[in-house]
Amino acid sequence: MKKIVKNFDDFKIINFYVGYVIMATAILMFIPIVTSLMFKEWSTLLDFIISISIALSLGIILMFTGRSKIDSVKVQWKHGLIIASSSWVILTLLCAVPYALSGNTRSFLDAIFDVMSGFTTTGLVLTQDLDHLSMGLNMWRHIITFVGGQGMVVLALSFMVNHTLGAYKMYVGEGKDVELVPNVKNTARIIWKISIVYLIIGTIMLWINGIFIGLTPVTAFFHGLFIFMSAWSTGGFAPMSQNILYYHSLSYELLTMILFVIGSLNFALHYAVWQGNKKEVFKNIETQSFFITALIISFFTALKLTNSGVYSNGISVFRKGVYNVLSAHTTTGFGNLYARQFATEWGDFPVVMLIIAMLIGGSACSTAGGFKGLRVGLVFKSIIAEIDKLLNSDRKIKVFKFHHIKEIILDDGMVKSAYLIIICYIILFFIGTAMGTYYGYPVLSSAFEAASVTGNVGLSIGVTTPSMPAALKIYYIIAMYLGRLEFISVFVLIGATFGGIKKLWLRLIKH
Template sequence: MIRRVWKEDFRIIGYYTGLVTIGVGLLMLIPMVTSLVFREWASALDFAISVALTLLVGYTLALISRTKSTPGLTHAMVIAAGSWLVAMVLSGVPYVLSGHSESFLDACFDTMSGYTTTGLFLLQDLDHISQGLNMWRHLLTYVGGQGIVVLALTFLIGSTGGAFKIMVGEGKEEKLEPNVRHIAVLIWRISLIYLGVGTVVLGLIAMANGIKPYLAFFHGAYIFMSAWSTGGFAPYSQNMLYYHSSAMEIASMVFFILGSFNFALHYAVWTGNRREILRNVEIVSFTITVLTTFSLVCLALMQRGVYPNAVELFRRGFFQLISGHTTTGQSNIYARTFVREWGPLGMLATTIAMAIGASAASTGGGFKGLRMGIIVKGIATDIRKLLSPERAVVTGHYHHLHDNTLTDSVVKGAAVIVVLYVLIYVVGAVVGMAYGYPMVDAFFESVSAGSNTGLSCGVTQASMPTLLKIVYMLEMWMGRLEFLSVFTLFGFIATSFRSMRVRKAAV
């Protein structure tokens, strides 16, 4: 029996959502300072207004809902899913004030895309936006990759069991340390160290390509944040094509491959367990699926004679494929050129790669390599059982940080999530086809949104139907939070209305 919802439940949810909102408001100070550095006074004012509004909402929520109660699992799931919606709305204010979004819905689309590290965008005249807004776009993907709630846990929320439940609700279930704040700090420590290294490396490459030193620093930071968070944004509409640099593409590719790996794997390697790279089921699964899908891409491109030599084929083909597989979405090919030159087979291979996606508890999206490995091993174990004597005890195992026994519940759990991903991919594609988009294009764009990838074949633009924008936003949100938090939020809302009706009837 589902329990009733009481006022204390709303206080708990409101209080912690308020703290997360305060975190978003404080984060806006970074692009505001960036605007001041570049003397972009109008942009600085946009962010000053946005900071004031966001902090007002956050502090109001926290004050009127103040409580010492610890969140339960249901509260945690609702807080995680609800916080993303509140952050999406408030983070869209600078977009609207800048005049580069045609509507508030378009602004929310871009902020949802940023926080979920998707990378699709509807922003107008991207090549001429302020440095402050550019910083905000990339900061959204960087923070979204680590998790908005992880940010709040690091600085604002105490080290409680309830805090860890909120973290789980956001999809960061790996318990690297006993203390939840230590986990959050550790995730940020890893990310900030990489940020420093990545900004320097990519900034130097940008300088070598003729970009002024002070701008090269920002370009390095933008591209790193986009790569590490597997977010896909870039400061110009040409994306990686703007740089015409194989060195920039290679460096970015290294960082987004690293970003697609499980935070727990980074921790294991950092603490000396380097053999984990070779044994981990996610890495094995990732390697196999990359080789398989890239083979299909090579076959498609060679059949069509797209590129003049093997070097160019590898540069364009592998970058685009691995960007899709890690759910990054950076591209060194124009969207319509991609559709025209790669053809159905090349697009199908990339779609499969995007659907599978990155590692669990990473910055990436998709089914996740861990689930694919578990399902394949589960099938192999069932086949072994059928071929073994009836009295034989056959058990499966997989290695993820340590040796794990493959139980029916583990396989079932992985399969259910994969089915849910397939469902949202299909729903998004059907809506796209209903508006007249070709089936291949509709499936590609839907999978890109649902897997939080961001590669586009030209469907995503400000002129696309409003319903399709909303469907893609829901796909991004549900795909990023992996469904359970979102379903819990919907269930909580339904239960709240039912509880209100019961109380009115009792009166």
């Protein structure tokens, strides 16, 4: 009987915090509501009024059912991980409602796909007639990406005043593990402060640049806002179907490149630089790892594209080759090529280079996806350490360190964790590749798309379309979700769900 009561108490704690996260995110729907009013988009306005009513009602119900237990029971690791992972699932369903009501998606599954793509900052799109999308829904698409980059749990923690015990467990459950300050609530607020400051600066820069290249002031402003949200969150969504190619501007491409490279860096690194520690940019293992791999991949891609005669001059190689490599490596997914050009013009080797870049990804505790530069750096450090041990006497004990905000001793636990997550990503990638080939897509195209969803990138080679098989859409949704939350919290949710079902089934059999 005590066990049943304890399980029910766990359920109530999870309910309360999931409801809180839903409320914090659902309130953001007021922004597209105001946008729809400004542009007199009455149908879109009604869609969001219906959607926010559903979301807030569910949030209130969940908080109300869990309120009685939050002060008497301590939030445990299992609670925090389940809260984070289940919040993402429920919010994906709720935030897909305005998509489905708009009529711009073929099915609710397509709407779910686009919302998960936004929340995970992937950037793959199934929404149709993107060039004529309402301003309100376009605003919502990019808000989803911007919030997803920082994290919905991080958003909720920023506003939390009471009940902050166990907040770190929820924070870690969303794929982040760096505390900028001792208090997690203040860490969440610093993350948002950094993002908002960059949002203002970046939007103004893109707005001015947009006017300079010929957009009207209003269009330039909203395009600048949307593009910044995607660039900073390494999301890849854009207001037009041609993505960055729509602007046909070197200055716009350079500006977005700077923004998404900065956006792919660790929030702890941003905070260190803000605190005056500018040397951290050069000393940090993540930035070292990123710039080495980015330089190597860009060099070989550019060399092959030049030798193959795909592009005739250095500027074209930089704009089409290096830009897309960095977009892939930062897991942004901005593209200035049509999807099929990767397959028909680039050839196999540059596509393989992009696949590697997409899988490596950006920095840990950033808006980027992929293995992360930190883990790649740890793997190389561990290999060097093992070689050093073999070359030296067994009696000689040497401590290996790496620099990540501070000097950290390289231990077996860190290395094991890095290898484990990388293996999970590789397994997810191979399953996606196999599924693509099963449904008749070429192996390289299947691998490219699988790397894009696994690394939360958003570049497409033409596989992701509204007409692709439903099973492949579902797998891509799961892959984006697992990749963004880095597996552990999702595995805990699955274990708790099936464990609960098993216990219930056994009780029913006994009675």
